[in-house]
Amino acid sequence: MSSESITFSTEAGRRRLLLTLKKYSYLIAMIPLVLPPLLLAVGESTGLVNAFSWGVPVVVFGIIPLLDLMLGKDALNPDEQSDVPRLNQEKYYRAVTLIWVVAYAALLGWGVWVLASGVFSLVGALGWVVSIGIVGGLGINVAHELIHKDDKLETWAGGFLLSMVCYAGFKVEHIRGHHVHVSTPEDASSSRYNQSLYSFLPHAYVHNFLNAWKLEAERLKRKGHAPVSWRNELIWWYGISALLLVVFSVAFGWLGALFFLGQSFIAFTLLEIVNYLEHYGLHRRKLENGRYERTTPEHSWNSNYFLTNVFLFQLQRHSDHHAYAKRRYQVLRHHEIAPQLPAGYATMVVLACFPPLWRKVMNPRVEAYYRGEEHQLQS
Numbered sequence: 001m002s003s004e005s006i007t008f009s010t011e012a013g014r015r016r017l018l019l020t021l022k023k024y025s026y027l028i029a030m031i032p033l034v035l036p037p038l039l040l041a042v043g044e045s046t047g048l049v050n051a052f053s054w055g056v057p058v059v060v061f062g063i064i065p066l067l068d069l070m071l072g073k074d075a076l077n078p079d080e081q082s083d084v085p086r087l088n089q090e091k092y093y094r095a096v097t098l099i100w101v102v103a104y105a106a107l108l109g110w111g112v113w114v115l116a117s118g119v120f121s122l123v124g125a126l127g128w129v130v131s132i133g134i135v136g137g138l139g140i141n142v143a144h145e146l147i148h149k150d151d152k153l154e155t156w157a158g159g160f161l162l163s164m165v166c167y168a169g170f171k172v173e174h175i176r177g178h179h180v181h182v183s184t185p186e187d188a189s190s191s192r193y194n195q196s197l198y199s200f201l202p203h204a205y206v207h208n209f210l211n212a213w214k215l216e217a218e219r220l221k222r223k224g225h226a227p228v229s230w231r232n233e234l235i236w237w238y239g240i241s242a243l244l245l246v247v248f249s250v251a252f253g254w255l256g257a258l259f260f261l262g263q264s265f266i267a268f269t270l271l272e273i274v275n276y277l278e279h280y281g282l283h284r285r286k287l288e289n290g291r292y293e294r295t296t297p298e299h300s301w302n303s304n305y306f307l308t309n310v311f312l313f314q315l316q317r318h319s320d321h322h323a324y325a326k327r328r329y330q331v332l333r334h335h336e337i338a339p340q341l342p343a344g345y346a347t348m349v350v351l352a353c354f355p356p357l358w359r360k361v362m363n364p365r366v367e368a369y370y371r372g373e374e375h376q377l378q379s
Contacts, residue, residue, distance in 0.1 A: 133266025
C-alpha cells in the first residue's frame, strides 16, 4: 500500500471521527429547553428565584460567547461523496429538530403555569417571560431548518413552532421573499450599510408580515383561488396562534395572555436581530442591465465558531444555506470566500444592540469588501 493511500485513509478516518463527535454535539442545541427549569430550581434553592429568572439571557449572551472564544473555530466540511449521502440518510439529525418542537410546546405550557403560581416578583416575572422568549427565538431557528424541507411532517412542525411565537408569516416570507431578494433593497430582512438595528426592526416587523400575506395571495391567485379561503396557509397558522392565545387566556387570565404575547415578541425580535447581522451592508451588485447579480457566498456574514455553530444547527454557515436552501444543517459547508464575522452570533447580537460599537466593528469590514466600489454602499 502506498504512503499516499495510507494518508488518504488516515485523513478520511479522522474526518469521520470528527463528524461523529460533532453529531452528538448537536445535543447542545437542546440545552436552552432545560435551562429554565434548571435555573428555577437553583433560584428556589438559593432564595434568589427572581435573579435566576433572568438566567437564560445571561447564559446565551454572556457565558456562551466566552465559551465560544475558548473552544475556537470549526472549519471541517463533510466530503461530498463519502460523507454527505450518509449524513443525509441518518434519521438522528431529523429527530433532534422534531423533538425540539415538542419540547418547546411543553416548556411553553409549563412556563405559564410557573408564572401563574406567583413565585416571581414583577421584575422576576419580566425576566421569566424574556427567558422563555429567548428560547422561543432559538426555536425559530429550528423552525427555519424545518420549513425549508420537502417532508410534510417537518414543514408542519416548523409552521406549528412559528405559530407558538406568533410569527407564522416567516414560513412564507422567508422562503418566497427573503431567499429571492436577499442582499437587495427589496428585502426587509437584509440590513443596509450604516442602518442601525433600531431603524431596521420596525420596518422588518411590518414589511415581513404584510409581504407574507401578499406572497400567499399571489400564490393562490396563480392557482385560481381566492386569497381568503381555507387554502391560505397563513390563516391556518395564525389561527393556531389565536387559539393558543385563547387557551392561555382562559386557563390563566390576563397573565396567560401577557405571557404568550410577551414571549412571542421576544422570540421574533431575536429572529430579526439575527437577520440584521446576517447580511449587514452586503449588497448584490446592480448590473448594467438593471438586474442584481446572482446570490453568492459573499452575500452573507458567516461565523465558524464551534459552540454557537452546533448551538444554532449551523445557521452560521449561512452562505451555504442561501446557495442550497434545502441542504440539511448537518451537511452545511464552510466557504473560505464568505465574509466572516469577528465572533459568533451570540456575541454579535449583543453588539448589534449598541449601534456605535456595531458600526465601529462592522463598517470597516463592509468598506473593505466594497473597496473601489463605494457607490454600492449607497444602494
